Amino acid sequence: MERDILNNPELRKSPYTVPEGYFDSLRKEVSGYVRPVAVKVSLWQKLAPLAMIAATFIIMVTAGTFFLRSTSPEDEITQEDYIVFAGDYSDFGIYQEENDEQYADAGVSEEDIIEYLIYTGVSEDIIELSKE
DSSP, rough: HHHHHHHHHHHHHOOOOOOOTTTHHHHHHHHHOOOOOOOOOHHHHHHHHHHHHHHHHHHHHHHHHHHHHHHSSSSOOOOHHHHHTOOOOOTTTTTTTHHHHHHHHHHOOOOHHHHHHHTTTEEEEEHHHHOO
């Protein structure tokens, strides 16, 4: 025998009952047990979360800086290298003759320049690239 459980009104009735007026008197009974408590919060309890966030941020920045400095290449350009390579070389090929005359007037040979670059720590590969 098949029964339609969902549409049967007998089965939809709740088997549990609540006495009449129970919820009306419940508030009065419970309020007798509960007393409001004044909670005093100190200044440190208010500022502790903010101090922890600031400390975490400082630790992250410090660790990140240490990590970046430890993983950076050792062959960094020094200030002297920057001065040597900072010149405007965009028109170097156009005025080659004028530059040659300027170097000749200064009394500085190409070997002197190469020796200076090696002295300042410029790699030989870069010097070879600049000759081309």
